[in-house]
Amino acid sequence: MKGAVIGCGFFAQNQLEAWRDIDGVEIVALCDQDAERLNASGSAFGVERRYTDAAKMFDEGGFDFVDIATTVGSHRTLVEIAAKAGVHIICQKPFAENMADARAMVDAAQTVGKTLMVHENFRWQSPIQAALNVVKSGTIGKPFFGRVSFRSGYDVFSGQPYLAEGKRFIIEDLGIHILDISRALFGDATQIAATTRRINPNINGEDVATMMLTHENGATSFVDCSYATQRSPETFPQSLLEIDGTLGTLRLDAGYRLTVQTEGETQTDVSPPLLPWAQKPWHNIQESVLTIQQHFVDCINSGRQPETSGADNLKTLALVEAAYMAAEQGCTVSLADV
Ligand code: NAD
Ligand code: 89Y
Structure with a gap:
Protein backbone atom coordinates (compact mmCIF):
# COMPACT_ATOMS: atom_id res chain seq x y z
CA MET A 1 0.00 0.00 0.00
CA LYS A 2 1.46 3.36 -1.00
CA GLY A 3 0.82 6.47 1.05
CA ALA A 4 1.45 10.22 1.06
CA VAL A 5 1.83 12.44 4.13
CA ILE A 6 0.73 16.08 4.22
CA GLY A 7 2.30 18.14 7.02
CA CYS A 8 5.87 17.44 8.12
CA GLY A 9 5.75 19.26 11.45
CA PHE A 10 6.15 18.36 15.11
CA PHE A 11 3.85 15.35 15.35
CA ALA A 12 4.19 14.01 11.80
CA GLN A 13 7.65 12.73 12.72
CA ASN A 14 5.95 10.08 14.88
CA GLN A 15 3.56 9.20 12.07
CA LEU A 16 6.44 8.83 9.60
CA GLU A 17 8.33 6.59 12.06
CA ALA A 18 5.24 4.45 12.55
CA TRP A 19 4.58 4.09 8.80
CA ARG A 20 8.13 2.81 8.45
CA ASP A 21 7.31 0.07 10.99
CA ILE A 22 4.17 -1.18 9.23
CA ASP A 23 4.67 -4.12 6.86
CA GLY A 24 3.40 -3.58 3.34
CA VAL A 25 3.26 0.22 3.59
CA GLU A 26 5.53 2.67 1.78
CA ILE A 27 5.33 6.45 2.02
CA VAL A 28 6.04 7.62 -1.54
CA ALA A 29 5.29 11.36 -1.34
CA LEU A 30 5.48 14.17 1.20
CA CYS A 31 3.91 17.61 1.23
CA ASP A 32 4.45 20.67 3.40
CA GLN A 33 4.02 24.34 2.58
CA ASP A 34 7.25 24.92 4.46
CA ALA A 35 10.05 23.74 2.15
CA GLU A 36 12.58 23.48 4.97
CA ARG A 37 10.41 21.10 7.01
CA LEU A 38 9.50 19.20 3.85
CA ASN A 39 13.12 18.61 2.91
CA ALA A 40 14.17 17.73 6.45
CA SER A 41 11.52 15.01 6.63
CA GLY A 42 12.15 13.91 3.03
CA SER A 43 15.82 13.37 3.81
CA ALA A 44 15.23 11.77 7.21
CA PHE A 45 12.74 9.26 5.83
CA GLY A 46 14.19 8.81 2.33
CA VAL A 47 11.15 10.12 0.43
CA GLU A 48 12.07 11.61 -2.95
CA ARG A 49 8.72 12.97 -4.16
CA ARG A 50 8.25 16.26 -2.30
CA TYR A 51 5.57 18.95 -2.78
CA THR A 52 4.78 22.32 -1.29
CA ASP A 53 1.33 22.22 -2.96
CA ALA A 54 -1.03 19.39 -2.00
CA ALA A 55 -3.19 19.81 -5.12
CA LYS A 56 -0.14 19.17 -7.32
CA MET A 57 0.71 16.05 -5.32
CA PHE A 58 -2.82 14.67 -5.82
CA ASP A 59 -2.68 15.55 -9.56
CA GLU A 60 0.42 13.42 -9.92
CA GLY A 61 -1.13 10.65 -7.76
CA GLY A 62 0.45 7.21 -7.44
CA PHE A 63 -0.66 6.47 -3.85
CA ASP A 64 -3.60 4.65 -2.20
CA PHE A 65 -3.98 6.72 0.97
CA VAL A 66 -3.12 10.09 2.41
CA ASP A 67 -2.16 10.88 6.00
CA ILE A 68 -3.16 14.46 6.86
CA ALA A 69 -0.88 15.65 9.68
CA THR A 70 -1.52 19.39 9.43
CA THR A 71 -3.28 21.56 12.03
CA VAL A 72 -7.07 21.79 11.94
CA GLY A 73 -7.48 24.88 9.72
CA SER A 74 -6.50 22.94 6.56
CA HIS A 75 -8.31 19.65 7.30
CA ARG A 76 -11.55 20.23 5.40
CA THR A 77 -9.86 21.45 2.22
CA LEU A 78 -7.34 18.61 2.25
CA VAL A 79 -9.92 15.88 3.02
CA GLU A 80 -12.12 17.13 0.18
CA ILE A 81 -9.22 17.17 -2.32
CA ALA A 82 -8.22 13.67 -1.17
CA ALA A 83 -11.76 12.34 -1.55
CA LYS A 84 -11.96 13.81 -5.06
CA ALA A 85 -8.68 12.09 -5.86
CA GLY A 86 -10.24 8.79 -4.69
CA VAL A 87 -7.76 7.82 -1.96
CA HIS A 88 -8.30 6.50 1.57
CA ILE A 89 -7.79 9.16 4.25
CA ILE A 90 -6.44 9.33 7.79
CA CYS A 91 -6.71 12.81 9.28
CA GLN A 92 -5.32 14.20 12.53
CA LYS A 93 -7.49 15.45 15.37
CA PRO A 94 -9.17 17.86 15.91
CA PHE A 95 -10.92 16.58 12.81
CA ALA A 96 -12.58 19.91 11.97
CA GLU A 97 -13.13 23.44 13.25
CA ASN A 98 -16.90 22.94 13.49
CA MET A 99 -19.61 20.31 13.04
CA ALA A 100 -20.68 21.53 9.59
CA ASP A 101 -17.17 21.05 8.21
CA ALA A 102 -16.85 17.65 9.89
CA ARG A 103 -20.14 16.41 8.43
CA ALA A 104 -19.15 17.64 4.95
CA MET A 105 -15.82 15.78 5.25
CA VAL A 106 -17.55 12.52 6.23
CA ASP A 107 -19.97 12.95 3.30
CA ALA A 108 -17.11 13.61 0.87
CA ALA A 109 -15.39 10.31 1.72
CA GLN A 110 -18.67 8.37 1.81
CA THR A 111 -19.63 9.65 -1.66
CA VAL A 112 -16.49 8.16 -3.19
CA GLY A 113 -16.61 5.00 -1.02
CA LYS A 114 -13.21 5.56 0.59
CA THR A 115 -12.15 4.91 4.19
CA LEU A 116 -11.92 8.02 6.36
CA MET A 117 -10.37 7.61 9.78
CA VAL A 118 -9.52 10.24 12.38
CA HIS A 119 -6.14 9.90 14.08
CA GLU A 120 -7.88 9.74 17.48
CA ASN A 121 -5.14 7.73 19.12
CA PHE A 122 -5.52 8.05 22.91
CA LYS A 280 9.83 9.07 27.35
CA PRO A 281 7.41 10.45 28.40
CA TRP A 282 5.93 10.58 24.87
CA HIS A 283 6.30 6.81 24.36
CA ASN A 284 2.73 6.21 25.53
CA ILE A 285 1.39 8.43 22.73
CA GLN A 286 3.99 7.26 20.22
CA GLU A 287 3.08 3.59 20.63
CA SER A 288 -0.59 4.43 20.01
CA VAL A 289 0.38 6.11 16.73
CA LEU A 290 1.73 2.80 15.48
CA THR A 291 -1.36 0.95 16.75
CA ILE A 292 -3.88 3.31 15.15
CA GLN A 293 -2.03 3.43 11.82
CA GLN A 294 -1.87 -0.40 11.78
CA HIS A 295 -5.64 -0.40 12.49
CA PHE A 296 -6.20 1.92 9.51
CA VAL A 297 -4.28 -0.43 7.21
CA ASP A 298 -6.02 -3.53 8.60
CA CYS A 299 -9.44 -1.92 8.08
CA ILE A 300 -8.67 -1.00 4.47
CA ASN A 301 -7.36 -4.51 3.77
CA SER A 302 -10.41 -6.18 5.30
CA GLY A 303 -13.05 -3.68 4.18
CA ARG A 304 -14.02 -2.85 7.81
CA GLN A 305 -14.92 0.57 9.18
CA PRO A 306 -12.22 1.86 11.55
CA GLU A 307 -13.27 2.16 15.19
CA THR A 308 -12.31 5.85 15.13
CA SER A 309 -13.80 6.54 11.69
P1 NAD B 1 2.92 21.69 13.20
O1 NAD B 1 2.50 23.09 13.02
O2 NAD B 1 4.21 21.40 13.88
O3 NAD B 1 2.95 20.95 11.78
C1 NAD B 1 1.98 21.13 10.81
C2 NAD B 1 2.66 21.24 9.46
O4 NAD B 1 1.66 21.27 8.46
C3 NAD B 1 3.50 22.50 9.30
O5 NAD B 1 4.82 22.14 8.95
C4 NAD B 1 2.79 23.30 8.19
O6 NAD B 1 3.68 24.00 7.35
C5 NAD B 1 2.07 22.19 7.46
N1 NAD B 1 0.87 22.62 6.73
C6 NAD B 1 -0.19 23.32 7.21
N2 NAD B 1 -1.14 23.48 6.27
C7 NAD B 1 -0.67 22.86 5.16
C8 NAD B 1 -1.20 22.66 3.86
N3 NAD B 1 -2.40 23.13 3.51
N4 NAD B 1 -0.45 21.99 2.96
C9 NAD B 1 0.76 21.50 3.30
N5 NAD B 1 1.30 21.66 4.51
C10 NAD B 1 0.60 22.32 5.45
O7 NAD B 1 1.72 20.97 13.94
P2 NAD B 1 1.78 19.61 14.81
O8 NAD B 1 2.09 19.95 16.21
O9 NAD B 1 2.58 18.61 14.11
O10 NAD B 1 0.23 19.21 14.79
C11 NAD B 1 -0.39 18.73 13.64
C12 NAD B 1 -1.71 18.10 14.04
O11 NAD B 1 -1.43 16.98 14.87
C13 NAD B 1 -2.60 19.02 14.88
O12 NAD B 1 -3.93 18.91 14.42
C14 NAD B 1 -2.46 18.51 16.30
O13 NAD B 1 -3.62 18.67 17.08
C15 NAD B 1 -2.21 17.06 16.04
N6 NAD B 1 -1.49 16.38 17.14
C16 NAD B 1 -1.96 15.18 17.50
C17 NAD B 1 -1.36 14.48 18.51
C18 NAD B 1 -1.92 13.14 18.88
O14 NAD B 1 -1.51 12.53 19.84
N7 NAD B 1 -2.88 12.65 18.12
C19 NAD B 1 -0.26 15.01 19.20
C20 NAD B 1 0.23 16.27 18.76
C21 NAD B 1 -0.40 16.94 17.73
O1 89Y C 1 -1.72 18.14 20.76
C1 89Y C 1 -1.89 17.28 21.85
C2 89Y C 1 -2.28 15.90 21.61
O2 89Y C 1 -3.05 15.55 20.75
O3 89Y C 1 -1.71 15.09 22.54
C3 89Y C 1 -0.91 15.81 23.45
C4 89Y C 1 -0.66 17.13 22.74
O4 89Y C 1 0.53 17.00 21.99
C5 89Y C 1 -0.51 18.33 23.65
O5 89Y C 1 -1.68 18.54 24.38
Whole structure:
Protein backbone atom coordinates (compact mmCIF):
# COMPACT_ATOMS: atom_id res chain seq x y z
CA MET A 1 0.00 0.00 0.00
CA LYS A 2 1.46 3.36 -1.00
CA GLY A 3 0.82 6.47 1.05
CA ALA A 4 1.45 10.22 1.06
CA VAL A 5 1.83 12.44 4.13
CA ILE A 6 0.73 16.08 4.22
CA GLY A 7 2.30 18.14 7.02
CA CYS A 8 5.87 17.44 8.12
CA GLY A 9 5.75 19.26 11.45
CA PHE A 10 6.15 18.36 15.11
CA PHE A 11 3.85 15.35 15.35
CA ALA A 12 4.19 14.01 11.80
CA GLN A 13 7.65 12.73 12.72
CA ASN A 14 5.95 10.08 14.88
CA GLN A 15 3.56 9.20 12.07
CA LEU A 16 6.44 8.83 9.60
CA GLU A 17 8.33 6.59 12.06
CA ALA A 18 5.24 4.45 12.55
CA TRP A 19 4.58 4.09 8.80
CA ARG A 20 8.13 2.81 8.45
CA ASP A 21 7.31 0.07 10.99
CA ILE A 22 4.17 -1.18 9.23
CA ASP A 23 4.67 -4.12 6.86
CA GLY A 24 3.40 -3.58 3.34
CA VAL A 25 3.26 0.22 3.59
CA GLU A 26 5.53 2.67 1.78
CA ILE A 27 5.33 6.45 2.02
CA VAL A 28 6.04 7.62 -1.54
CA ALA A 29 5.29 11.36 -1.34
CA LEU A 30 5.48 14.17 1.20
CA CYS A 31 3.91 17.61 1.23
CA ASP A 32 4.45 20.67 3.40
CA GLN A 33 4.02 24.34 2.58
CA ASP A 34 7.25 24.92 4.46
CA ALA A 35 10.05 23.74 2.15
CA GLU A 36 12.58 23.48 4.97
CA ARG A 37 10.41 21.10 7.01
CA LEU A 38 9.50 19.20 3.85
CA ASN A 39 13.12 18.61 2.91
CA ALA A 40 14.17 17.73 6.45
CA SER A 41 11.52 15.01 6.63
CA GLY A 42 12.15 13.91 3.03
CA SER A 43 15.82 13.37 3.81
CA ALA A 44 15.23 11.77 7.21
CA PHE A 45 12.74 9.26 5.83
CA GLY A 46 14.19 8.81 2.33
CA VAL A 47 11.15 10.12 0.43
CA GLU A 48 12.07 11.61 -2.95
CA ARG A 49 8.72 12.97 -4.16
CA ARG A 50 8.25 16.26 -2.30
CA TYR A 51 5.57 18.95 -2.78
CA THR A 52 4.78 22.32 -1.29
CA ASP A 53 1.33 22.22 -2.96
CA ALA A 54 -1.03 19.39 -2.00
CA ALA A 55 -3.19 19.81 -5.12
CA LYS A 56 -0.14 19.17 -7.32
CA MET A 57 0.71 16.05 -5.32
CA PHE A 58 -2.82 14.67 -5.82
CA ASP A 59 -2.68 15.55 -9.56
CA GLU A 60 0.42 13.42 -9.92
CA GLY A 61 -1.13 10.65 -7.76
CA GLY A 62 0.45 7.21 -7.44
CA PHE A 63 -0.66 6.47 -3.85
CA ASP A 64 -3.60 4.65 -2.20
CA PHE A 65 -3.98 6.72 0.97
CA VAL A 66 -3.12 10.09 2.41
CA ASP A 67 -2.16 10.88 6.00
CA ILE A 68 -3.16 14.46 6.86
CA ALA A 69 -0.88 15.65 9.68
CA THR A 70 -1.52 19.39 9.43
CA THR A 71 -3.28 21.56 12.03
CA VAL A 72 -7.07 21.79 11.94
CA GLY A 73 -7.48 24.88 9.72
CA SER A 74 -6.50 22.94 6.56
CA HIS A 75 -8.31 19.65 7.30
CA ARG A 76 -11.55 20.23 5.40
CA THR A 77 -9.86 21.45 2.22
CA LEU A 78 -7.34 18.61 2.25
CA VAL A 79 -9.92 15.88 3.02
CA GLU A 80 -12.12 17.13 0.18
CA ILE A 81 -9.22 17.17 -2.32
CA ALA A 82 -8.22 13.67 -1.17
CA ALA A 83 -11.76 12.34 -1.55
CA LYS A 84 -11.96 13.81 -5.06
CA ALA A 85 -8.68 12.09 -5.86
CA GLY A 86 -10.24 8.79 -4.69
CA VAL A 87 -7.76 7.82 -1.96
CA HIS A 88 -8.30 6.50 1.57
CA ILE A 89 -7.79 9.16 4.25
CA ILE A 90 -6.44 9.33 7.79
CA CYS A 91 -6.71 12.81 9.28
CA GLN A 92 -5.32 14.20 12.53
CA LYS A 93 -7.49 15.45 15.37
CA PRO A 94 -9.17 17.86 15.91
CA PHE A 95 -10.92 16.58 12.81
CA ALA A 96 -12.58 19.91 11.97
CA GLU A 97 -13.13 23.44 13.25
CA ASN A 98 -16.90 22.94 13.49
CA MET A 99 -19.61 20.31 13.04
CA ALA A 100 -20.68 21.53 9.59
CA ASP A 101 -17.17 21.05 8.21
CA ALA A 102 -16.85 17.65 9.89
CA ARG A 103 -20.14 16.41 8.43
CA ALA A 104 -19.15 17.64 4.95
CA MET A 105 -15.82 15.78 5.25
CA VAL A 106 -17.55 12.52 6.23
CA ASP A 107 -19.97 12.95 3.30
CA ALA A 108 -17.11 13.61 0.87
CA ALA A 109 -15.39 10.31 1.72
CA GLN A 110 -18.67 8.37 1.81
CA THR A 111 -19.63 9.65 -1.66
CA VAL A 112 -16.49 8.16 -3.19
CA GLY A 113 -16.61 5.00 -1.02
CA LYS A 114 -13.21 5.56 0.59
CA THR A 115 -12.15 4.91 4.19
CA LEU A 116 -11.92 8.02 6.36
CA MET A 117 -10.37 7.61 9.78
CA VAL A 118 -9.52 10.24 12.38
CA HIS A 119 -6.14 9.90 14.08
CA GLU A 120 -7.88 9.74 17.48
CA ASN A 121 -5.14 7.73 19.12
CA PHE A 122 -5.52 8.05 22.91
CA ARG A 123 -8.08 5.24 23.17
CA TRP A 124 -5.50 3.08 21.34
CA GLN A 125 -2.84 3.55 24.06
CA SER A 126 -2.08 0.12 25.48
CA PRO A 127 -2.91 1.05 29.13
CA ILE A 128 -6.32 2.35 27.97
CA GLN A 129 -6.84 -0.78 25.84
CA ALA A 130 -6.05 -2.91 28.92
CA ALA A 131 -8.74 -1.06 30.90
CA LEU A 132 -11.20 -1.29 28.01
CA ASN A 133 -10.66 -5.05 27.83
CA VAL A 134 -11.46 -5.42 31.54
CA VAL A 135 -14.65 -3.36 31.14
CA LYS A 136 -15.71 -5.31 28.01
CA SER A 137 -15.08 -8.64 29.78
CA GLY A 138 -17.80 -7.78 32.32
CA THR A 139 -15.47 -8.48 35.30
CA ILE A 140 -16.55 -5.30 37.13
CA GLY A 141 -20.15 -5.62 35.93
CA LYS A 142 -21.95 -2.63 34.39
CA PRO A 143 -20.04 0.65 34.89
CA PHE A 144 -22.23 3.29 36.55
CA PHE A 145 -19.56 5.89 37.37
CA GLY A 146 -16.29 6.88 35.74
CA ARG A 147 -13.57 9.46 35.94
CA VAL A 148 -11.14 10.03 33.09
CA SER A 149 -8.51 12.45 34.25
CA PHE A 150 -5.56 14.18 32.59
CA ARG A 151 -3.75 16.70 34.82
CA SER A 152 -0.28 17.98 34.06
CA GLY A 153 2.03 20.97 34.12
CA TYR A 154 4.11 19.75 31.17
CA ASP A 155 5.21 22.49 28.75
CA VAL A 156 3.39 21.55 25.55
CA PHE A 157 3.85 25.06 24.13
CA SER A 158 7.55 24.73 23.30
CA GLY A 159 6.88 21.91 20.78
CA GLN A 160 3.46 23.19 19.69
CA PRO A 161 3.53 27.03 19.99
CA TYR A 162 0.17 27.38 18.18
CA LEU A 163 -1.51 25.87 21.27
CA ALA A 164 -0.89 29.13 23.15
CA GLU A 165 -2.47 31.26 20.43
CA GLY A 166 -6.00 29.97 19.84
CA LYS A 167 -9.12 31.20 21.64
CA ARG A 168 -9.77 27.56 22.46
CA PHE A 169 -7.10 25.35 23.97
CA ILE A 170 -7.42 22.37 26.27
CA ILE A 171 -10.83 20.94 25.38
CA GLU A 172 -10.18 21.18 21.64
CA ASP A 173 -6.57 19.97 21.78
CA LEU A 174 -6.39 17.44 24.62
CA GLY A 175 -9.85 17.13 26.14
CA ILE A 176 -11.01 15.79 22.78
CA HIS A 177 -8.92 12.65 23.46
CA ILE A 178 -10.14 12.34 27.03
CA LEU A 179 -13.77 12.73 25.96
CA ASP A 180 -13.15 10.06 23.31
CA ILE A 181 -11.78 7.68 25.98
CA SER A 182 -14.94 8.29 27.99
CA ARG A 183 -17.05 7.38 24.93
CA ALA A 184 -14.98 4.23 24.37
CA LEU A 185 -15.49 3.15 28.00
CA PHE A 186 -19.06 4.21 28.72
CA GLY A 187 -20.68 4.65 25.32
CA ASP A 188 -22.24 7.72 23.74
CA ALA A 189 -23.38 10.64 25.86
CA THR A 190 -26.74 12.37 25.91
CA GLN A 191 -25.72 15.53 27.79
CA ILE A 192 -22.74 17.39 29.19
CA ALA A 193 -22.06 20.14 31.73
CA ALA A 194 -18.70 21.90 31.92
CA THR A 195 -16.61 24.60 33.54
CA THR A 196 -13.38 26.07 32.14
CA ARG A 197 -10.60 28.27 33.54
CA ARG A 198 -7.45 29.89 32.24
CA ILE A 199 -4.67 29.75 34.84
CA ASN A 200 -1.61 30.38 32.65
CA PRO A 201 -1.63 34.14 31.83
CA ASN A 202 0.61 33.64 28.78
CA ILE A 203 -1.91 31.76 26.65
CA ASN A 204 -5.21 32.77 25.07
CA GLY A 205 -7.41 29.74 25.65
CA GLU A 206 -8.60 27.72 28.65
CA ASP A 207 -6.10 25.37 30.27
CA VAL A 208 -8.44 23.74 32.80
CA ALA A 209 -11.73 22.01 32.00
CA THR A 210 -14.03 19.94 34.18
CA MET A 211 -16.84 18.12 32.43
CA MET A 212 -19.67 15.86 33.54
CA LEU A 213 -21.29 13.53 31.01
CA THR A 214 -24.50 11.53 31.19
CA HIS A 215 -24.24 8.44 28.99
CA GLU A 216 -27.03 6.68 27.09
CA ASN A 217 -26.67 3.65 29.38
CA GLY A 218 -27.24 5.81 32.47
CA ALA A 219 -23.58 5.97 33.56
CA THR A 220 -22.12 9.30 34.68
CA SER A 221 -18.53 10.21 33.86
CA PHE A 222 -16.30 13.06 34.92
CA VAL A 223 -13.74 14.12 32.36
CA ASP A 224 -11.21 16.54 33.83
CA CYS A 225 -8.20 18.05 32.09
CA SER A 226 -5.57 20.53 33.15
CA TYR A 227 -2.27 21.88 31.89
CA ALA A 228 -1.97 24.07 34.99
CA THR A 229 -1.34 21.30 37.51
CA GLN A 230 2.15 21.42 39.01
CA ARG A 231 2.64 18.07 40.69
CA SER A 232 5.24 15.44 41.28
CA PRO A 233 5.58 12.96 39.79
CA GLU A 234 4.53 14.71 36.56
CA THR A 235 2.16 12.30 34.83
CA PHE A 236 2.21 13.68 31.25
CA PRO A 237 0.82 12.17 29.06
CA GLN A 238 -1.07 9.64 31.17
CA SER A 239 -4.85 9.48 31.30
CA LEU A 240 -5.93 8.14 34.69
CA LEU A 241 -9.12 6.18 35.23
CA GLU A 242 -11.53 5.35 38.02
CA ILE A 243 -14.48 3.15 37.18
CA ASP A 244 -17.15 1.84 39.51
CA GLY A 245 -19.16 -1.10 38.16
CA THR A 246 -21.99 -3.13 39.62
CA LEU A 247 -19.56 -5.97 40.47
CA GLY A 248 -16.32 -4.14 41.26
CA THR A 249 -13.99 -1.28 40.48
CA LEU A 250 -11.09 -0.47 38.18
CA ARG A 251 -8.35 2.10 38.70
CA LEU A 252 -5.64 3.11 36.25
CA ASP A 253 -3.23 5.06 38.45
CA ALA A 254 -0.11 7.09 37.79
CA GLY A 255 2.79 4.92 36.65
CA TYR A 256 0.48 2.73 34.53
CA ARG A 257 -0.76 0.64 37.49
CA LEU A 258 -4.04 -1.09 36.72
CA THR A 259 -5.99 -2.31 39.73
CA VAL A 260 -9.16 -4.36 39.43
CA GLN A 261 -11.12 -5.10 42.58
CA THR A 262 -14.00 -7.57 42.63
CA GLU A 263 -13.99 -10.18 45.39
CA GLY A 264 -10.20 -10.09 45.33
CA GLU A 265 -7.77 -7.57 43.91
CA THR A 266 -5.38 -7.79 40.95
CA GLN A 267 -2.69 -5.23 40.18
CA THR A 268 -1.01 -5.21 36.78
CA ASP A 269 1.76 -3.08 35.32
CA VAL A 270 0.33 -1.94 31.98
CA SER A 271 3.24 0.35 31.02
CA PRO A 272 3.41 0.91 27.27
CA PRO A 273 6.47 -0.47 25.48
CA LEU A 274 9.24 1.97 24.54
CA LEU A 275 9.47 1.65 20.75
CA PRO A 276 13.01 1.99 19.33
CA TRP A 277 12.27 5.46 17.93
CA ALA A 278 10.26 6.72 20.94
CA GLN A 279 11.29 8.95 23.83
CA LYS A 280 9.83 9.07 27.35
CA PRO A 281 7.41 10.45 28.40
CA TRP A 282 5.93 10.58 24.87
CA HIS A 283 6.30 6.81 24.36
CA ASN A 284 2.73 6.21 25.53
CA ILE A 285 1.39 8.43 22.73
CA GLN A 286 3.99 7.26 20.22
CA GLU A 287 3.08 3.59 20.63
CA SER A 288 -0.59 4.43 20.01
CA VAL A 289 0.38 6.11 16.73
CA LEU A 290 1.73 2.80 15.48
CA THR A 291 -1.36 0.95 16.75
CA ILE A 292 -3.88 3.31 15.15
CA GLN A 293 -2.03 3.43 11.82
CA GLN A 294 -1.87 -0.40 11.78
CA HIS A 295 -5.64 -0.40 12.49
CA PHE A 296 -6.20 1.92 9.51
CA VAL A 297 -4.28 -0.43 7.21
CA ASP A 298 -6.02 -3.53 8.60
CA CYS A 299 -9.44 -1.92 8.08
CA ILE A 300 -8.67 -1.00 4.47
CA ASN A 301 -7.36 -4.51 3.77
CA SER A 302 -10.41 -6.18 5.30
CA GLY A 303 -13.05 -3.68 4.18
CA ARG A 304 -14.02 -2.85 7.81
CA GLN A 305 -14.92 0.57 9.18
CA PRO A 306 -12.22 1.86 11.55
CA GLU A 307 -13.27 2.16 15.19
CA THR A 308 -12.31 5.85 15.13
CA SER A 309 -13.80 6.54 11.69
CA GLY A 310 -14.78 10.03 10.56
CA ALA A 311 -18.44 9.16 11.22
CA ASP A 312 -17.61 7.93 14.72
CA ASN A 313 -15.54 11.02 15.44
CA LEU A 314 -18.54 13.30 14.78
CA LYS A 315 -19.74 12.20 18.22
CA THR A 316 -16.44 13.07 19.91
CA LEU A 317 -16.33 16.41 18.14
CA ALA A 318 -19.94 17.08 19.18
CA LEU A 319 -18.86 16.60 22.81
CA VAL A 320 -16.13 19.22 22.33
CA GLU A 321 -18.62 21.71 20.86
CA ALA A 322 -21.17 20.93 23.57
CA ALA A 323 -18.56 21.34 26.32
CA TYR A 324 -17.67 24.85 25.10
CA MET A 325 -21.38 25.72 24.85
CA ALA A 326 -22.06 24.36 28.35
CA ALA A 327 -19.12 26.27 29.87
CA GLU A 328 -20.04 29.51 28.10
CA GLN A 329 -23.74 29.36 28.95
CA GLY A 330 -23.39 27.78 32.39
CA CYS A 331 -25.92 25.12 31.54
CA THR A 332 -26.20 21.44 30.64
CA VAL A 333 -26.17 20.90 26.88
CA SER A 334 -28.01 18.06 25.17
CA LEU A 335 -25.94 16.38 22.45
CA ALA A 336 -29.06 16.25 20.30
CA ASP A 337 -28.80 20.06 20.01
CA VAL A 338 -25.25 20.12 18.59
P1 NAD B 1 2.92 21.69 13.20
O1 NAD B 1 2.50 23.09 13.02
O2 NAD B 1 4.21 21.40 13.88
O3 NAD B 1 2.95 20.95 11.78
C1 NAD B 1 1.98 21.13 10.81
C2 NAD B 1 2.66 21.24 9.46
O4 NAD B 1 1.66 21.27 8.46
C3 NAD B 1 3.50 22.50 9.30
O5 NAD B 1 4.82 22.14 8.95
C4 NAD B 1 2.79 23.30 8.19
O6 NAD B 1 3.68 24.00 7.35
C5 NAD B 1 2.07 22.19 7.46
N1 NAD B 1 0.87 22.62 6.73
C6 NAD B 1 -0.19 23.32 7.21
N2 NAD B 1 -1.14 23.48 6.27
C7 NAD B 1 -0.67 22.86 5.16
C8 NAD B 1 -1.20 22.66 3.86
N3 NAD B 1 -2.40 23.13 3.51
N4 NAD B 1 -0.45 21.99 2.96
C9 NAD B 1 0.76 21.50 3.30
N5 NAD B 1 1.30 21.66 4.51
C10 NAD B 1 0.60 22.32 5.45
O7 NAD B 1 1.72 20.97 13.94
P2 NAD B 1 1.78 19.61 14.81
O8 NAD B 1 2.09 19.95 16.21
O9 NAD B 1 2.58 18.61 14.11
O10 NAD B 1 0.23 19.21 14.79
C11 NAD B 1 -0.39 18.73 13.64
C12 NAD B 1 -1.71 18.10 14.04
O11 NAD B 1 -1.43 16.98 14.87
C13 NAD B 1 -2.60 19.02 14.88
O12 NAD B 1 -3.93 18.91 14.42
C14 NAD B 1 -2.46 18.51 16.30
O13 NAD B 1 -3.62 18.67 17.08
C15 NAD B 1 -2.21 17.06 16.04
N6 NAD B 1 -1.49 16.38 17.14
C16 NAD B 1 -1.96 15.18 17.50
C17 NAD B 1 -1.36 14.48 18.51
C18 NAD B 1 -1.92 13.14 18.88
O14 NAD B 1 -1.51 12.53 19.84
N7 NAD B 1 -2.88 12.65 18.12
C19 NAD B 1 -0.26 15.01 19.20
C20 NAD B 1 0.23 16.27 18.76
C21 NAD B 1 -0.40 16.94 17.73
O1 89Y C 1 -1.72 18.14 20.76
C1 89Y C 1 -1.89 17.28 21.85
C2 89Y C 1 -2.28 15.90 21.61
O2 89Y C 1 -3.05 15.55 20.75
O3 89Y C 1 -1.71 15.09 22.54
C3 89Y C 1 -0.91 15.81 23.45
C4 89Y C 1 -0.66 17.13 22.74
O4 89Y C 1 0.53 17.00 21.99
C5 89Y C 1 -0.51 18.33 23.65
O5 89Y C 1 -1.68 18.54 24.38
